[in-house]
Amino acid sequence: MKISIEEIDNRQDEEIIIRCHEVNEEILSLLRRIKAKNKMLIGFNEDTIHQINFSDVYYFESVDNKVFVYCRDRVFESKQKLYELEELCEGRKFFRASKSSIINIAKISYIKPSISGRFEARMDNGESVMVSRQYVPVLKTMLGI
Template identity: 60%
Template sequence: MKVSIEVINKDQEEEICIRCHEVNKEIHQIANQLKMNHSILVGHEDDKIHQIKLRDIYYFEAVEGKVFIYCKDKVYEVKHKLYEIEEMHRGEKFFRASKSTIINITKISHISPSFSGRFEAVLDNGERLMISRKYVPDLKKILGL
């Protein structure tokens, strides 16, 4: 595979172009990784507004009508609904784990079966999240199990 880099003027928009013989799983993974490295969401903490990189997000959770972004050691409120976040980041490294949670699969340290057909995901920061049995097949498909 050939990789090329071209320096452009500051007034031109940066872009990444992938030229391939066929679009396969590896090409999708490369494209998704590039998107995650540059995608930013706006999160609110008290009276402050923060730009949060998608790759730094561990999971989203809906609680009492509000949606929160959980990072390694900070929590921010986001003004989107959970279904909107799911739609915006479909095909990226996020999956719906329950009615109220969307998890970044790149932050999962390990998963294990739990009771009643559910799974438990342990994230890199030590947090434990339940994956409801309705979404276990989706997780298995994403992980190739």
């Protein structure tokens, strides 16, 4: 694969061109990572709109067809669906913990086994998030255990 970089005048718009024989999963994954790299999330709290860095997010949770973004001491509502946020989190330290949540592993203080094969992830802000047993192997792999 050949990679070319061309510096341009700041009056021109920056662009990325991908030339490939076929649009396969590897190319689509690269495209998603490029699009999400420096993106910030938009969160809503009452009448205000906030920009949120991915590094400030502890976890995302879907409740009653609404998606919430949990930070250290604030909760925001997101207009994006959980699967859309999961795509944006690709290549970052996030993983799907259940059908209704995505956790930032960099914000986990500790984990402990819970009933019926699930794990409890205790976050740095003191909150607990359950990891479904089907996602426990993913967590173990990401943590190297």
